[in-house]
Amino acid sequence: MDNRNFETGRNMFLATNCITCHSMRGEGQNIGPELSQVGTRFSPEDILRAIIDPSDVISDQYNTTVFSLKDGSSIVGRLISEEGANYKVSQNPYAPDILRTIPKEDVTGMKMSSVSLMPPGSINRLSDDEVKDLLAYLISGGDAENEMFSKE
Numbered sequence: 297m298d299n300r301n302f303e304t305g306r307n308m309f310l311a312t313n314c315i316t317c318h319s320m321r322g323e324g325q326n327i328g329p330e331l332s333q334v335g336t337r338f339s340p341e342d343i344l345r346a347i348i349d350p351s352d353v354i355s356d357q358y359n360t361t362v363f364s365l366k367d368g369s370s371i372v373g374r375l376i377s378e379e380g381a382n383y384k385v386s387q388n389p390y391a392p393d394i395l396r397t398i399p400k401e402d403v404t405g406m407k408m409s410s411v412s413l414m415p416p417g418s419i420n421r422l423s424d425d426e427v428k429d430l431l432a433y434l435i436s437g438g439d440a441e442n443e444m445f446s447k448e
Contacts, residue, residue, distance in 0.1 A: 302445040305433025312418045320438040327389045335435035350414035364405040389413045
């Protein structure tokens with residue numbers, strides 16, 4: 297993959313809201329994995345697969361928990377802490393600091409979710425070239441000097 301456009305790749309990282317949950321070179325959020333080294337750890341195919349179907353493989357570090365409650369309802373979120381008689385859960389990846397308190401006495405069961413917090417289809421509205429530029433941006437770790445990018 298060469299002659300990609302760095303600025304378009306970076307703009308797609310912003311436009312598809314990747315930066316809302318992921319960081320790249322210290323910029324962005326830490327709700328999901330930090331992506332500066334993703335290109336050294338995964339193949340382009342694996343990166344693209346993770347974007348297209350984020351629930352295929354979910355790291356335990358970023359998985360959510362399904363809390364079954366006595367009243368028959370359930371709550372899904374990231375378990376942030378257990379404080380005494382309560383669980384503290386973050387339910388909104390776009391507002392991770394807003395925590396919901398769930399009394400432990402109300403919980404009848406807990407299991408890891410099989411659905412990623414990352415929304416599928418985040419690149420569906422991108423053109424083929426925009427997807428390729430985004431992928432190049434991710435593989436390069438946000439390095440504008442990477443050989444994949446044209447030097448025009």
